[in-house]
Amino acid sequence: LQTQVALARALLEGLGVGGLSVTHQAICALYAYNTTSGIVVDLGDRLDIVPITDGRLHSRGPPLGRVSRGRRRSTFARSSRDRPFRNLFSDVDLYLVRYVQQQACYVAGNYAQELRRFHFDPDSVEKSVPIGRSVSVDVGRFQAPEGLFQPELWGLDSGGVHKLVQRALQECSMDIRREMARSIYLSGGLTLLPGFAERLQAELDTLTPDTVTPKVHASPYREHMAFLGASTMASTSAFDGVCVTLREWQQQGPACLAKWHL
Known part of the structure; x- marks a missing residue:
């Protein structure tokens, strides 16, 4: 509630917005x-x-x-064949990793079958993504997203x-x-x-x-x-039913935030 009160005070009193709703x-x-x-x-x-x-x-x-972005990032980076790519740890590097994930990753229809396909024919899975230089990704393309369905791959219980x-x-x-x-x-x-x-x-x-x-x-x-x-x-x-106006805020104070149902 303290966060909502501070937000309402900053926007309604400080910036003078006409109405505010948080959901x-x-x-x-x-x-x-x-x-x-x-x-x-x-x-x-x-x-x-x-x-x-x-x-x-x-x-x-x-x-x-x-879920920690770092866990998803590290799972993906460990599976990259590109050694320099494995050393990306800063928050700025996250955007680079996210771009490669968006370009290369997918969710396997059957994880076990996809692993077997990779072991028999790695080239069929490997993909290169240009990011100023070429980064090669193989098993990480489907292994990193698999944590959504098997969280133990991300170290989660x-x-x-x-x-x-x-x-x-x-x-x-x-x-x-x-x-x-x-x-x-x-x-x-x-x-x-x-x-x-x-x-x-x-x-x-x-x-x-x-x-x-x-x-x-x-x-x-x-x-x-x-x-x-x-x-x-x-x-x-x-929206009118969940919107807090400046007048309501001035008359009722934080009590008017109850209409947000948070």
Whole structure:
């Protein structure tokens, strides 16, 4: 709450903005999908699995939490054949690694089969990415992203994305569980990895019972879904109900921030 109070004071009093609303970026992403209920799989710098019903966070939803960018970066760098590339450790280097990941990485449909393919024919997996010089990446193309489904590869003791989505479904009440299973929405740049949406769909098909039919929705604009949804939200009448104006702030103080439902 202290953060929200400081933010409201800085923007409303300091900058004189007309109105202010703060909400979870997963809720904004749902607005971009033109819905207010579903399970948001938000993967970027922060990794969250967020169940939302009627525009509000589910009270018992299981967050995946923050995964160290350094762990993802080091997993990727260790698998590079280019020795100088393995010595990238600074925060600035992260942008270089991220660019190579965006250009070369993918999620394997079957990790074990992809490993066998690499061992029998490494050249079929290796790819060079020009970054002023050529960087060769081989097994890291699919091994680094595999940590999303097998977190032990990142040194984490937690469930993979698919298992956390399943847990989120189980936390939902029985009367909405089928509908929530059909309403799984991807958000964040990491979900743009080739093969991610298909792999998540396949894993959920395996985990869920026959009576439940999961559906993964993957907008081509999902890297910016939170921004697009926030823009949509701000242009609707619903925004007035969650917007704090300068007058409200002056009259009620921090108590008026309760309408944000954070």
